[in-house]
Amino acid sequence: MSATLLAVQTLNGLQLGVLLFLIAAGLTLVFGVMDFINLAHGVQYMLGAYLAVAGYQLTGSFWAALLFALVVSLLAGLALEFLVFRHLYDRDHLDQVLATFGVILFLNEAVKVIWGAAPLSVPIPDLFDGSLQLMDNLRYPVYRLALIGSGLGVALLLYVLVTRTRIGMLVRAGATNPDMVAALGVNIRRLFMIVFGFGTMLAGFAGIMAAPILSVEPGMGDNLLILAFVVIVIGGIGSIRGAFISALLIGLVDTLGRSLTTDIARLLLPPAAANDVGPAIASMLIYILMAGVLFFRPSGLFPVARS
Amino acid sequence: MTELLKNRTVPVLLFVLLALVPVYASLFDDRFVLLFATRILILALAALSLDFILGLGAMVSFGHAAYLGLGAYAIGILAAHDVWEAWISFPVVILVSALFAAVTGAISLKTRGVYFIMITLAFGQMAYYTATSLSAYGGDDGLTMWGRTEFFGTDLFANDTSFYLVVFGILLGSYLFLKQVAASRFGRVLKGARQNEARLNALGIDPFKYRLAAFVIAGVMAGLAGALLANHAEFVSPAYMSWHRSGELIVMVVLGGLGYLHGAILGAIAFLALEEILSGYTEHWRLIFGPLLILVVLYARGGILGAFKGRGK
Numbered sequence: 001m002s003a004t005l006l007a008v009q010t011l012n013g014l015q016l017g018v019l020l021f022l023i024a025a026g027l028t029l030v031f032g033v034m035d036f037i038n039l040a041h042g043v044q045y046m047l048g049a050y051l052a053v054a055g056y057q058l059t060g061s062f063w064a065a066l067l068f069a070l071v072v073s074l075l076a077g078l079a080l081e082f083l084v085f086r087h088l089y090d091r092d093h094l095d096q097v098l099a100t101f102g103v104i105l106f107l108n109e110a111v112k113v114i115w116g117a118a119p120l121s122v123p124i125p126d127l128f129d130g131s132l133q134l135m136d137n138l139r140y141p142v143y144r145l146a147l148i149g150s151g152l153g154v155a156l157l158l159y160v161l162v163t164r165t166r167i168g169m170l171v172r173a174g175a176t177n178p179d180m181v182a183a184l185g186v187n188i189r190r191l192f193m194i195v196f197g198f199g200t201m202l203a204g205f206a207g208i209m210a211a212p213i214l215s216v217e218p219g220m221g222d223n224l225l226i227l228a229f230v231v232i233v234i235g236g237i238g239s240i241r242g243a244f245i246s247a248l249l250i251g252l253v254d255t256l257g258r259s260l261t262t263d264i265a266r267l268l269l270p271p272a273a274a275n276d277v278g279p280a281i282a283s284m285l286i287y288i289l290m291a292g293v294l295f296f297r298p299s300g301l302f303p304v305a306r307s
Numbered sequence: 308m309t310e311l312l313k314n315r316t317v318p319v320l321l322f323v324l325l326a327l328v329p330v331y332a333s334l335f336d337d338r339f340v341l342l343f344a345t346r347i348l349i350l351a352l353a354a355l356s357l358d359f360i361l362g363l364g365a366m367v368s369f370g371h372a373a374y375l376g377l378g379a380y381a382i383g384i385l386a387a388h389d390v391w392e393a394w395i396s397f398p399v400v401i402l403v404s405a406l407f408a409a410v411t412g413a414i415s416l417k418t419r420g421v422y423f424i425m426i427t428l429a430f431g432q433m434a435y436y437t438a439t440s441l442s443a444y445g446g447d448d449g450l451t452m453w454g455r456t457e458f459f460g461t462d463l464f465a466n467d468t469s470f471y472l473v474v475f476g477i478l479l480g481s482y483l484f485l486k487q488v489a490a491s492r493f494g495r496v497l498k499g500a501r502q503n504e505a506r507l508n509a510l511g512i513d514p515f516k517y518r519l520a521a522f523v524i525a526g527v528m529a530g531l532a533g534a535l536l537a538n539h540a541e542f543v544s545p546a547y548m549s550w551h552r553s554g555e556l557i558v559m560v561v562l563g564g565l566g567y568l569h570g571a572i573l574g575a576i577a578f579l580a581l582e583e584i585l586s587g588y589t590e591h592w593r594l595i596f597g598p599l600l601i602l603v604v605l606y607a608r609g610g611i612l613g614a615f616k617g618r619g620k
Binding site for chain 1: 420421422429432433437442443557558561591594600605
């Protein structure tokens, strides 16, 4: 593989990693603070993408669509919290898995009814149209660079929010000992709602940003949800820092793995067999990575102390 | 004695009714009911095996559909190489599922709670993506089998009625076997580990190997269900192992009532019947089923059998 291809694949890997981080951040916050496992987080990503499509169809502007989709994602998340999730915080994980599975079935079907099963798309905004000359024979689309940049920006914002503000302090305290935080007079339910709404909005944001480059279709959140689970499990559930590092790791390993394994397999096997074995191993790579991490560190790379 | 009778009434009634399905089907010449009932029993076998680890051992495996796929692919791939004999293919199915369960179980069972849910899910996905990349065996599109498994050259599997009886027999045998295991020392250790692991450790018992053994038993049973499913549909596809299917298996177990074993069979019947009825009304049956599931979780704890039990007390 040439240096150019390697550079492109690294950027693609970063792009996937950033998307994964936006989804995993909400997932890990919600789990860390509320001990709540939300399978429906993936469909909230999908909903963000569909809302971006709807917003674009209404206004014809990417930026108006972005704003519209962010606000409606947040409202939809809060409505779900109010109607369903709120009643599940005291239940065991099995009940949470089942009820949020019900939400997935419903929303995946609902978008199919409203927008149809065919893939939709949003055009790339003018500001980020075109591509940039990064190296001698390497041009990379500006929008994808903007996506990586905005993801890193959100990561920085989250870092500041969690470590430097009062609400961030409460979130960290809530993740360690929610009962104590409640006993100190903090309205823990309201804190839950803020965290939940914020997490939903991040997933929605990921969906909106993905809408111009990935096809918007029912079930698009399901695969990313599983990847996001792998991310937060490797990173240590509840840890934003862990989610960030392992999201980039997973993004890079998955993307580079897909282009490298077949080449490596060719060194060891006849070409026909290598073409079969390569992709199979590539798609297993991140799960093997996860199994390896969990075998040596059962609570992930950055375990959060819970009392 | 009455207590014993009460505990046995539902499962005995259930199996008697299931045994009568072929009679009904031949009386009214209703092939659809027979095929549908076969499918229900096959998935009930998978749900039953899941209930064994989920209900008894509180191991929330979210990758149980992987075994359905493993069993199905073992049959499908052997058939693609012209191996149809059950005496070769079924041991292969058992071996493959046991091996997968032993390896993934040994890693997964090191973790607890939500980590266990997610790692089993990840292993399930791993199996799924492996199947989609098997381009020699259909890849994404799946693999059509041109026939069914042979049993010493007879058409035991090919005839609808005898195939139903084979499935019924395997389900009944598995149910009785798991019932025995649950009542044995092994089963008590599993239940004990669910309730209080520290006490069990204090007694000098390491629950890990008991859990692993249970995980392997459940995996093999689900693998058998997969082998039957491949024969039923005469088609093998990666969709058998999608995580939605794993979720549906959990739904069946919880819908019927967690930990009763026959509850899983009831749950499978209820789930598939509901799916069949709702999809008769609208192709968007999930729009109704999703909220229904949420309502069951929120308000009908204990599932179908739990509802009976609650009223009795």
